[in-house]
Amino acid sequence: MPKQAMARAIQQRTLKTRAKLLDAANSVIADNGYEALRVEEVVLRAGVAKGTFFAHFKDKDALMDQLIGAEIDRHLDLIEAQDVPKTINEMAAAFMPLVTFMSCERYVFDVILRHSGAAANAEVGPIAMTFGRQAEVTAAWLADMPFRKDISADLQAEGVQAFVVQAISLVFCALHNAVDPQERLAIYLRAWLTPNA
Amino acid sequence: MPKQAMARAIQQRTLKTRAKLLDAANSVIADNGYEALRVEEVVLRAGVAKGTFFAHFKDKDALMDQLIGAEIDRHLDLIEAQDVPKTINEMAAAFMPLVTFMSCERYVFDVILRHSGAAANAEVGPIAMTFGRQAEVTAAWLADMPFRKDISADLQAEGVQAFVVQAISLVFCALHNAVDPQERLAIYLRAWLTPNA
């Protein structure tokens, strides 16, 4: 057997540096919010060089993908832990913590939209995963619910997702920003899930 | 009456410079597409200094807003000039040229999403205007159509818009990019506009 380059296991310091970067990023966000995050500030607080950042994250967006994706996942955990909503209003209410987070900053919503569809199968990022997960959760709710029978639960879930995004969009839309997102979402869901009712 | 600074009329060269910048931008886009547009390249072709660009456009995004908004408007003109669609399939087909343009580049779609909701009433940009216009056109179609009577044409139009965006999103989503956007849009519209049918 010829001398051959073996893939070495990842080193301890790799995980340590990664953790330092994530901690630093979270602390920056806690202080100034997502939009104001600067890579320079992150590496400064983490005590590493700038190049190290990009050895760990493809670009700034990849960091945001991870951080925001983790936050969405946390909300989905809570949503899953709750009782299955039985009415449209309960469903709209169940989504609200997630909606509130997604609309906490215009920048955050933009990042989410940009990553909601994965660019390639091989690189389905954290946020794209949460969209898949949200659809699953919703479809599971709808599977044993007294709503529409003419279309699949999956299609219903896709529509719910589209309307959640639409409701959040309106938060940032000057033409409509007087409306309450939860109320608006309930209107959409009623029209989508209980037509002619 | 005291000597007083009067607002002067805009000068001829202002319009000329603006036109030069827009022409240059269009030529860059024709050559390399939207994403590859560089402000430096635009001012080079326009024969003006970099600072001049930003005297005419708040930022690069504002230029994109204007150019892409104009393109969308052109598509809406064509859509309005055509016969009112009578079926779901015709409606989906009617939107296709617009859908195709909106998904011509990932970057273009991102710009559109970023500008679809105006940040403030005072600054409703070209793209935000086209969204309003598209909703109007759709609502006008739906006003005398045999579809749903349980919700207003305006709400139906909002949903159509949400599903058009959703259909475009799938074009860029690796998990779904095998699907034909027109077919997908038709499925959404059928489920939204003719439930239980």
Added chain:
DNA sequence: CATTTAAATTGACCGTGGTCATTTTAGGAG
């Protein structure tokens, strides 16, 4: 322990969007 090598880290450097104090110019007033 000494040697070796791939992985991890570094920081000077670059590309590009955006700013602003300074200079130039259009065009109205005398």
Added chain:
DNA sequence: CTCCTAAAATGACCACGGTCAATTTAAATG
């Protein structure tokens, strides 16, 4: 025509994301 002033144009400069050749370090091997 000349002067004057506000608008327009200029380009050196900055901010910040991202790159990469060179350096350091972990840890496997003998």
